Amino acid sequence: MSVSSIGVGSGLDLSGLVQQLLEAERAPKQARFDEREESLETEISAIGQLKSKLDEFKTSVDELRNSYDLQGRKALLSHPNISSDDETATGPFTAEASNSAEKGQYKIAIEQLASGSRLESLSAADNGGTAVFNSSSDAVSSTAGTMTFTAGSDSFDINVTAGMSLSELRSKVNAAGEEFGIQASIVDTGTADGARLVYTSDKTGDGNDLVVSNNNAELDKISTVNMDVTAAQNARATIDGITVESDTNKFENVLENVTFEAQEVSSKDALGEFQTSRLEIGFDKDNLKNKVTDFVDNYNGIMDEIKALTRYGASELEEDGALAGDYMVRGIQTGLSNIVSGSVDASALGTLFQIGISFDDDGKLEISESDEFGIGSGQELLDDALDDNFDEIAALFSDSEDGIATKMYEYVNEYTTFGGLLRTRESSTKDQKDLLSDERERFELQMADYEQLLRNKYINLDLTVSKLQRTGSSLMAALGYG
Known part of the structure; x- marks a missing residue:
């Protein structure tokens, strides 16, 4: 008789009975697995969330460790x-x-x-009463030659072919001179001056004049020797x-x-x-003031995150935080609080209180707008420090040994760096989740063995009941009750 046919011979629901016994055995253990897995996943997620927030906070604090950035x-x-x-x-x-x-x-x-220099071909008046070029299609030379363009330390050559037109020359100069800031253009005057060739250079400064030379006398009319020159200037x-x-x-x-x-x-x-x-x-008081207020906001942000993760619900209807009462996270909170409330001997200001930063009733930082103690509001104290002790504010945060930002960065880095306390904790929790998966697999193997044991047991019962039923039926038939 196959395993799936249990109960067929006796007509009893032995398969259902087996499933009920299996479920009774599985349910408590399965619930503990599920509860443990949910707890580990919540912890992993919370640690990752805190680590990410601390990384962001570390980045913001890092910007305060460099005094040069603060002394704007x-x-x-x-x-x-x-x-x-x-x-x-x-x-x-x-x-x-x-x-x-x-x-x-x-x-x-x-x-x-x-400004850069400028060269223009001569006007008709300066060229003996005749235009140098009547139009852009005029040839610049009947024979080939080479022209050299020099401005400051930059120089390039172009080859002029026999019969090259003025417009072709312009295009060739522009193609070669683009990277040097040298450009050629043609101005069609519509007067007796005809078409005038213009070279310009964006190389500015005295002594950086554009000089155009050649190796063909026919090209003198479009070289420096025979052009109007406007010199470069400082x-x-x-x-x-x-x-x-x-x-x-x-x-x-x-x-x-x-x-x-x-x-x-x-x-x-x-x-x-x-x-x-x-x-x-x-x-740059505005910039430094923004950095100080950003520091307060970033500090309060990480404190809010820690508070949310470690809170205990006020009632049974309110859930606890994912890391309620966690000793490590509480330790981070205390450590950061101790740093911001500490003194800095390297700065004449001494403490954050001297620049208007204090703790409120919830343990968060604030720059108050009201004067509660007769010494000025937090905003007034900060403005006074910006006016009178500008560079000392930088020392308060960025001193290489004593600065608040320096200490905070190093403290947070112990938790967030590779191999740091939070990362190690996160890795350990993930390992526990992997072990839990292994336990689930072993439990499933145990349940499979248990199911086989139950089925073997009830197969024998099925066979016995089936045999008794057949014997009973035979007796009933022999006695005439069939």
């Missing part, structure tokens, strides 16, 4: 005839300062922009009355660690004098 300088400009509210107007120049720039104020005027400015020049429109380190770039020539007053703009190099 800002170039403030005030141009005549331009309102400070007009954000679209740039004025005669723009400026920026590196973090090493010294504070100061300067009066600057742009008197001349840097940009020129005055700083507090001192004249300065640059071969480009950008003035770098004329003022140490400051760069300003000329956009246009400064306007003149009624006496014909150039009007000066004011450049002030000061602390």
Whole structure:
């Protein structure tokens, strides 16, 4: 009799009985497996979530570890005839300062922009009363030759074929000169001057004039020797009355660690004098203030995350957090809190409290807007520190040994780095889940053996009952009850 036919001989539902016994054996163990697996998955997810948040927090703290990034300088400009509210107007120049720039104020005027050189073929008047070229189709030379174009340290050659037209020459110059900023164009004057060839170079600065030479006398008329030349020139400015020049429109380190770039020539007053703009190099207070407030927000964000993960439900209807009461996560919370409340000997400010950062009733950081203790609100304390102790704020966060950001980065890194405490914990929990899968497999093998045992047992019962039923039927028939 096959296993699937159990109960057929006796007519009893022995298969159903076997399934009920199997389910009774399986259910409690299966429930424990499921509960344990759900717990491990929740823990893995929560640890991963916390690790991700801590990684983000570590990145934000890392930006505060470099004092250079915190000691920003800002170039403030005030141009005549331009309102400070007009954000679209740039004025005669723009400026920026590196973090090493010294504070100061300067009066600057742009008197001349840097420009490249320009060469034009002669007008009819300068060419004996005859146009050099009547049209762009005129040939530039009856014989072949080579032309050399040089501007500063850049140089290239083009070959001129016999009978090449002026427009063909223009195209050839443009193709070869594009990478050097040299361009040729043709102006059809519609006058006795005919078509005039123009070369331009974007190589600015005194001494960087475009020079066009050749090895064929016929080409002299389109070379520097017989063309009108507008020389390249430097940009020129005055700083507090001192004249300065640059071969480009950008003035770098004329003022140490400051760069300003000329956009246009400064306007003149009624006496014909150039009007000066004011450049002030000061602390970039707005940028540092944003970094400080971002730090407060990021710290509170990680505290909110920890609180949500470790909370205990206030009632039976409210679920506990995924890591309720977890000692490691509580330890992270305490460690971070101790760092932000600690002192920094390397900074004259000493603590975050001196720049207006304090703990609220929920243990989170705040920069208060109200004055509770008669010493000024958090916002006022921060503004005062930005005015009076700008660089000390940087030391408060970024000192290489004592800085708050430095300590926080190192502390969080112990948990999030490869091989760190959280990553090790996450790996261990995943290993436990793998072991649980192995236990499930072993349990299924045990249940398979148990099922076979039950089936063997009830097969014998089925056969016995079936035999008794046949004997009973025979007796009944012999006694005439059939």
